[in-house]
Amino acid sequence: MNIQIKKSSIQEQSAITITGSKSESNRLLLLQALFPNIGIQNISNADDAVLMQKALSSDSKIIDIHHAGTAMRFLTAFLATQKDREVILTGSSRMQERPVKILVDVLNQLGAKITYENIEGYPPLKITGQDINGKRASIKANVSSQYISALMLIAPSLKNGLELTLEGEITSIPYINMTLGLLRQLDVNAEFKDNIISIKPVIEHLSLSPVALIVESDWSSASYFYSFVALSNLETQITLSSYRKSSLQGDSVLADIYKEFGVNTTFNNNSIILKKVSKNNKPKAFNLVKCPDIAQTIAVTCLGLRLKCELHGLHTLKIKETDRLVALKNEIEKFGTFVSITENSLIMDNSQPLNDNVTVETYKDHRMAMAFAPLGLKTNLMINKANVVSKSYPDYWHDLINIGMTIKEI
Numbered sequence: 428m429n430i431q432i433k434k435s436s437i438q439e440q441s442a443i444t445i446t447g448s449k450s451e452s453n454r455l456l457l458l459q460a461l462f463p464n465i466g467i468q469n470i471s472n473a474d475d476a477v478l479m480q481k482a483l484s485s486d487s488k489i490i491d492i493h494h495a496g497t498a499m500r501f502l503t504a505f506l507a508t509q510k511d512r513e514v515i516l517t518g519s520s521r522m523q524e525r526p527v528k529i530l531v532d533v534l535n536q537l538g539a540k541i542t543y544e545n546i547e548g549y550p551p552l553k554i555t556g557q558d559i560n561g562k563r564a565s566i567k568a569n570v571s572s573q574y575i576s577a578l579m580l581i582a583p584s585l586k587n588g589l590e591l592t593l594e595g596e597i598t599s600i601p602y603i604n605m606t607l608g609l610l611r612q613l614d615v616n617a618e619f620k621d622n623i624i625s626i627k628p629v630i631e632h633l634s635l636s637p638v639a640l641i642v643e644s645d646w647s648s649a650s651y652f653y654s655f656v657a658l659s660n661l662e663t664q665i666t667l668s669s670y671r672k673s674s675l676q677g678d679s680v681l682a683d684i685y686k687e688f689g690v691n692t693t694f695n696n697n698s699i700i701l702k703k704v705s706k707n708n709k710p711k712a713f714n715l716v717k718c719p720d721i722a723q724t725i726a727v728t729c730l731g732l733r734l735k736c737e738l739h740g741l742h743t744l745k746i747k748e749t750d751r752l753v754a755l756k757n758e759i760e761k762f763g764t765f766v767s768i769t770e771n772s773l774i775m776d777n778s779q780p781l782n783d784n785v786t787v788e789t790y791k792d793h794r795m796a797m798a799f800a801p802l803g804l805k806t807n808l809m810i811n812k813a814n815v816v817s818k819s820y821p822d823y824w825h826d827l828i829n830i831g832m833t834i835k836e837i
Contacts, residue, residue, distance in 0.1 A: 429837040430813035430824060432803035437655055437831040442666040445649060447642030448676055449819055452476040453497050454580060454609050455640055456483060457505055461584045466639035473819040489515045494791060494818060496525060497573055499550060503530055504577035507539035508584060509556035517551035521791060529567055530574040537561030559585050568593035571743060576606040582626035583615050591624040598743055601677020601717050608675040612640060644669050646678035648820045650724040653681050654801040656701045657688035658731045664702040677718045687711060688728060716740025723798035726755055726773060730764060731805050733777045742771035749790035761785045781806045793818035803832055
């Protein structure tokens with residue numbers, strides 16, 4: 428499915444309800460599989476969460492999680508704990524290019540039995556469930572926080588718990604803190620001090636007291652509406668539900684970042700109101716090492732406003748659904764802007780007018796499709812293979828029509 432977006436204006440006031448965070452949903456689904464007394468409300472309807480639910484309930488000997496990177500990391504850890512069960516865990520061709528060796532090495536050191544079916548360090552994996560009795564391990568912390576979260580999530584179910592030492596600069600600390608926060612909501616004894624995460628085994632305690640947790644809506648999905656408001660006229664506002672001021676999600680930093688684009692965030696009960704209150708045409712510079720998933724959105728906001736922009740802390744973008752740094756450079760330059768990238772940064776000049784009727788490729792990456800859509804406020808464009816948004820936000824195109832965008836399926 429391709430989407431044609433005609434230059435449009437959004438309504439002066441509109442409201443959207445966004446599905447639950449897939450990051451929170453995936454974490455809680457894994458914990459629920461380990462401790463069935465946990466109840467979950469407002470689970471994400473994103474492909475990743477649906478695939479996670481399906482995989483966790485499957486008794487198949489082969490589990491294919493397609494493009495779901497979080498599910499690959501989390502299920503690797505979960506299946507390693509399922510004694511006497513043997514599973515082949517695989518995914519799409521791109522998934523088989525995404526490294527998992529750091530996580531597998533730590534699990535094997537703790538007592539798991541995981542081998543590679545094809546290329547060492549990459550899926551597919553052959554996982555034979557074991558009693559995991561190891562307690563202490565070290566892991567490189569500068570590659571993906573999902574490896575760390577995967578280990579944290581299984582830790583309460585391990586006989587001896589887990590003491591995990593993080594080596595090097597820690598990537599995406601907010602995602603680690605999200606996992607920590609969810610564990611603590613379940614009364615798990617979990618600490619993160621200096622570079623050591625300590626989690627006690629609490630199987631008996633969790634089995635005694637049923638608990639229901641409500642998943643907050645996804646802040647990374649909210650980012651696209653921040654971009655729409657930033658690119659709109661003064662006084663434009665969008666209300667989004669359901670969000671908490673005391674969020675566990677690192678991407679909630681959007682509320683601070685988009686002040687730089689003249690967008691104010693007001694928390695009202697379980698909603699946030701985004702309002703364009705001023706214009707700020709100064710060059711932008713952000714370090715996004717703690718929130719890399721919103722890099723594409725911010726880059727396109729700067730593109731739409733024709734602002735010089737420097738984004739740093741982006742080294743994890745190279746191992747996402749695609750190499751997002753290369754993808755951003757390729758697609759932004761179609762609009763007439765020169766882009767310079769390094770291993771962890773992106774710099775844009777934005778001195779030229781936007782080209783019209785550009786076709787944006789999505790690289791099987793949901794965030795590429797959604798991030799570029801707000802440019803429809805400034806120019807006409809086409810987004811190829813736009814159905815990729817189902818990975819995290821299946822209702823995205825429908826919601827854009829509801830706020831006033833002119834969209835046609837081609």
